Amino acid sequence: MQSPLFNYAEQQSQERYVVQNPQLLRVSLAGQDDILARKGAMVAYQGLVDFDGEYQSSNQRRTRSRTGEGLDLMRCSGQGTVYFANLAQCIHVVDVDQDGMTVDSAYVLALDSTLHTEVIAVDSQYGVSGTGKYQLNITGRGKVALMTSGQPLMMQVTPDKYVSADADAIVAWSSGLRVQMQAQTHNASVRRRRGDTGEGWELSFLGTGFALVQPSEVMPPQNAAIGQGIAAQYGVGGNGAHGQNQSNVWS
Structure with missing residues (x-):
């Protein structure tokens, strides 16, 4: 059989x-350090690989229920090669x-099991919970696939050049x-999106480091259904964009 497909x-x-292609991640397992990956993200594998649900402590479950932030992971162990993907999104490997x-x-696809994760709150000058209010802090040494x-x-980001980004x-x-976290608004209520611009909450960064921004504002794939209610409109909660995309599918 012959086909241009063999170029892939x-x-x-x-x-x-290894980023196999912009939308596909290849991870090698050697029987030592396990990989934690987004549930349902495996698309193919070779070798003797086991997939198990990752245990969540009662504190982790409470934190996720309260903040909407946290990782729903599976543990991949054994010897072989595993391929991961999620909704054909672009994949990037970062050394922490x-x-x-x-x-x-x-936006987390996979990470080394040796890394530590913790949910943190982002300072808001208005004390309003919403998209961007809670985030995940990853520490230690290892790799993360975003x-x-x-x-x-x-x-x-440098001390003389701060960066602001849409939350x-x-x-x-x-x-x-x-x-x-802030909203530079001229409206009487800071809970309204800025004037008639369609812009909402933003995060401002100061110090020395980096900020990674995607060319999308948490929009679902075409024809995907987003739940009703104010929480869903901000992408949070069980009916929001974040909630519906926990199992590698949109419903």
Whole structure:
């Protein structure tokens, strides 16, 4: 059999994480360190690999119920090669060092099991919960595979040049940055989106580090149904964009 499809054969590499193509991640398992991956994200594998649901403590379950932030993971162990993907989103591998990284958990595809995760609150000058209010802090040494809707923009933050980003478009940033959630609005109520511009909450970053922004504001794939209610409109809760995309499918 002949076909141009054979140009997409698997890549050979000694690296543990390999971006097979912009929407597909290849991870090698050698029977030692396990991989934690988004539930349902496996699309193919070779070798002797086991997939188990990752245990969540009662505190983790309470935190996720209260904040909507957290990881719903499976543990991949054994020897072989596993391929991961999610809704054909673009995949990027990041090395986490001692500085740590803060990320919206909706954009995490896979990570080394040696890394530590913790839900943190982002400072809001208005005390309003919503998209961007809670995030996931990742510390330790290891790799994390992130997803973006389209090719992202990596913005450098320096003491003399701070960065602001839409709370629905920000993916990750250096944990050492000072962050504040705000809405520069001329409306009487800060809970309304800014005037008639359609712009809403934003995160401002100060210090030294990076901020990763995607060219999308948490919009679902075409024809995907988003739940009703104010929480769903802000992408949070069981009926929101984040809630509906927990099992690698849109319903």
